Amino acid sequence: MVDAADLKSVAFGRAGSSPAFGTIKLTIMLQTTAQIRVRFSETDAMGVVYHANYLPWCEVARTQLLAEVGxxxxxxxxxxxxxxxxxxxxxxxxxxxxxxxxxxxxxxxxMPRVRIRIDYEISRGNELLVTGYTQHAFMNREGQAIKPPAFFTEKLQAAFTKASEAQTR
Amino acid sequence: MVDAADLKSVAFGRAGSSPAFGTIKLTIMLQTTAQIRVRFSETDAMGVVYHANYLPWCEVARTQLLAEVGxxxxxxxxxxxxxxxxxxxxxxxxxxxxxxxxxxxxxxxxMPRVRIRIDYEISRGNELLVTGYTQHAFMNREGQAIKPPAFFTEKLQAAFTKASEAQTR
Amino acid sequence: MVDAADLKSVAFGRAGSSPAFGTIKLTIMLQTTAQIRVRFSETDAMGVVYHANYLPWCEVARTQLLAEVGxxxxxxxxxxxxxxxxxxxxxxxxxxxxxxxxxxxxxxxxMPRVRIRIDYEISRGNELLVTGYTQHAFMNREGQAIKPPAFFTEKLQAAFTKASEAQTR
Amino acid sequence: MVDAADLKSVAFGRAGSSPAFGTIKLTIMLQTTAQIRVRFSETDAMGVVYHANYLPWCEVARTQLLAEVGxxxxxxxxxxxxxxxxxxxxxxxxxxxxxxxxxxxxxxxxMPRVRIRIDYEISRGNELLVTGYTQHAFMNREGQAIKPPAFFTEKLQAAFTKASEAQTR
Incomplete structure (x- = not known):
């Protein structure tokens, strides 16, 4: 489902350069997969899942990803x-x-700066059904847009670092 | 849809009294009717409205009733x-x-004392589709069950009185 | 959550017979428990799960019960x-x-005859949150009420028999 | 909400050119506005409408638009x-x-060819809350993508023609 080329974009320098001096650029990402059993309440009169009902599933996976990084x-x-x-x-x-x-x-x-973007791939077995993304802002209780708080960026940064180390090992 | 016998229970007289001197007891009630156009999102794979989706409609009618009495x-x-x-x-x-x-x-x-009960009749034209009721309590922001506040009972009492006057006129 | 007295109703003996020779009548039942993680989409502006959203959970448990008996x-x-x-x-x-x-x-x-009744207890840990029941009819594709088909009653009867045997062992 | 410049982009040639050689380009479109009262069931624990619940509203407006053109x-x-x-x-x-x-x-x-695109502007009074679009395909009962049937394109073409005439009058 996830194209390997998306996960790792390896660039070994330009033609003519020695691999020894090449640069390796790894695209590190945080990811998770949530399992959902389709409920009857999520279907519509076309006999399939109503199109809006994929968004709560994205949220389940998104919050699972955030929970997994603490x-x-x-x-x-x-x-x-x-x-x-x-x-x-x-x-x-x-x-x-x-x-x-x-x-x-x-x-x-x-790593998000102001906006947080999450991409989704929704599949049944090997069959890709729906792709998408959501973008999010940070907001305080008064409804004002704010920068992500320090503990948030630190946890995320730590998770990206850990993902990076896992990838280069 | 609403049986007339439910709306008015007329009792002619005490035991032993002549009907001519009897008392008329009217069951006064507050009521309203909300109009709803069924949305595609409210259907399920049986091709009909999903059974849970009648509850939000009841709420639309219930809050309309409350709004109408102020x-x-x-x-x-x-x-x-x-x-x-x-x-x-x-x-x-x-x-x-x-x-x-x-x-x-x-x-x-x-007139509710502690609990508030609302009855519903959901129809398409003259065809009665669903009947039901909900019961409610009063709760404060801390989640504690409380007695209905004075302004609430006063508004409701006024509405019942007004409904009563309309009925006896 | 399920009161033991509901699960087993023990009757010691026919009228006139000595308890020592009595018969034990066990109320056998089919049951299952579904685990649900509450989604953000299921909450409302009171900060809790919207009251209609417990019905799809009941359906998840109900269909799990049916699946478990084949x-x-x-x-x-x-x-x-x-x-x-x-x-x-x-x-x-x-x-x-x-x-x-x-x-x-x-x-x-x-064991259902014409109507099928399922009872529910919805809990968070040891805390009982919601109780309820649903009743169902059998319907064919044309929307006509019908008797349960033979394979349905047979599977259910087999499950009740199996539950009975497990209980008396 | 809808910028007038979007609805009609009239270009009368450049300065100095005679109107007789000018070109008039009218952007003709079909449009409608649906009125929705927000239900309590549509809110979430943030105290606002849950983000997925705008999609059923778009559908209400979309099907209203289609109904209005027959x-x-x-x-x-x-x-x-x-x-x-x-x-x-x-x-x-x-x-x-x-x-x-x-x-x-x-x-x-x-006028749609294979795909149908609808744009949305969701507002409360003069305040624009949400913008968006949906794209749709034509499908037969077997789930196969097909070209729009003749009666569909004819009705839409007639509506576009009528909208065009109304605009140039």
């Missing part, structure tokens, strides 16, 4: 931070159906 | 009061379908 | 049978919240 | 045609809240 959303909220959705985009290739076992792969491709 | 739910909330659902019961006779125009008739049959 | 709902549908909801009742004691891990215990207390 | 979605379905969503995109500026009266402006900017 940032459970309940704690973010308790600390007074919200991550409202600024943009959501879904492309539908093939529909999910009642009782399907669905994988929602969520990827954070780069 | 108690809009947004103001209740702003005043620190919530009306959580204690019980919900729905009986399904016949399904609503996409694009149907649905009437949700909500009735408060008696 | 009657997956997708196969029922493929065979042309639907199990529409005739009645749903929920009593709310305490609210579930975002990210809670919820158990939905579904019980079929007796 | 193509009610129920008739499309009855004729064996479905309009599944291929892509959905929403950009969130400001949240809608419980009980808000929301306008969903849907626009078909050009």
């Amino acid at each position: 940032l459970p959303y309940v704690e973010l909220q308790a600390s007074g931070f919200l991550l409202p959705v600024l943009e959501a985009n879904l492309k539908y290739r093939s529909p999910a159906r009642y009782d399907d076992l669905i994988s929602v792969h969520a990827v954070m491709k780069e | 108690l809009p739910y947004v103001e209740l909330q702003a005043s620190g009061f919530l009306l959580p659902v204690l019980e919900a019961n729905l009986k399904y006779r016949s399904p609503a379908r996409y694009d149907d125009l649905i009437s949700v008739h909500a009735v408060m049959k008696e | 009657l997956p709902y997708v196969e029922l549908q493929a065979s042309g049978f639907l199990l529409p909801v005739l009645e749903a009742n929920l009593k709310y004691r305490s609210p579930a919240r975002y990210d809670d891990l919820i158990s939905v215990h579904a019980v079929m207390k007796e | 193509l009610p979605y129920v008739e499309l379905q009855a004729s064996g045609f479905l309009l599944p969503v291929l892509e959905a995109n929403l950009k969130y500026r400001s949240p809608a809240r419980y009980d808000d009266l929301i306008s969903v402006h849907a626009v078909m900017k050009e």
Whole structure:
């Protein structure tokens, strides 16, 4: 589902340069996969999953990703931070159906600065059904857009570093 | 849809008294009807409205009833009061379908003391589809069950009185 | 969560017989428990799970129970049978919240004849949050109420017999 | 909400050119506005409308637009045609809240060939809350992508022609 070329873009210097002096650029990313069993309530009269109902699944995978790097959303909220959705985009290739076992792969491709972007691939077995992304801002309880708090960027940075080390080993 | 016998229970007289001197007891109630156009998102793979999706319609009618007696739910909330659902019961006779125009008739049959009960009749034209009721408690912001505040009972009492006057005229 | 007295109703003996020679009547039931992680999409502006959103969870547990006795709902549908909801009742004691891990215990207390009744207990750990039941009819593709087909009653009867044997061993 | 410059882009040649040689380019479009009252069930624990719940509103406006040009979605379905969503995109500026009266402006900017694109502007009074678009394909009952049927393109063409005439009058 995830193209290997997306996960690692390796560049060995230009032609003519010695590999010894080449640069290796690894695209490090944070990722997770949530498993979802399709509920009957998520279907519509076309007999398939209603198109809006993929967004809650993306959220399940997104919050799982944050929890796995030590940032459970309940704690973010308790600390007074919200991550409202600024943009959501879904492309539908093939529909999910009642009782399907669905994988929602969520990827954070780069360390967020102001906006946080997560990409999704929703699949049934090897069949890619839906792709998409969401973008998020940081907001305080008063509804004002703010910079990500220090503990958030530190946890994420640590996770990116760890992912980087795992990749280069 | 609403049986006339339910709306008015007329009792002619005490035991032993002549009907001519009898008393008329009217069951006064508050009621309203909300109109709902069925959305595609509310259907399921059986091709009809998903059974849980009648509850939000009941809520639309219930909050319309409260708003009509001068108690809009947004103001209740702003005043620190919530009306959580204690019980919900729905009986399904016949399904609503996409694009149907649905009437949700909500009735408060008696002045609430601690609990508030609303009855519902959900119809398409003359066809009764679903009947049900919900029961509610008063809760403060801390989640504690409380007695209805004075302004709430006063507004409701005024509405019942007004309904009573309209009925006896 | 399930009261032991509900699970076993022991009756010692016929009228006139000595308890020593009595018969033991066990109320055998089919049951299962589904685990649900509360999604953010299931909450409402009161900060808790929206009251209608417990019904899809009941359905998850109900269809899990049917699947466990060899009657997956997708196969029922493929065979042309639907199990529409005739009645749903929920009593709310305490609210579930975002990210809670919820158990939905579904019980079929007796072999269904025409109607199928399932009882539910929804809990967070040891705390019982919501109780309820649903009643269902058998319907064919044309929307007509029918008797349960033979394969359905046979599978259920076999499951009740197996549960009975497990209980008396 | 809709910028007038978007609706009509009139170019009368450059300065110095005679009007007789000028070109008039009118952007003709089909459009409608649906009114939505926010339901409590549509909110989430952030106290605002859950981000996925704007998509059903877009659908309400989209099907209203189709109905207004003589193509009610129920008739499309009855004729064996479905309009599944291929892509959905929403950009969130400001949240809608419980009980808000929301306008969903849907626009078909050009006569569809294979894909149908609808743009949306979701507003509360003069405040633009959400913008977005959806893209759709034509599908038959077997789930195969097909060209729009003749009656569909004819009705739409007639509506575009009528909109064009109204604009030039």
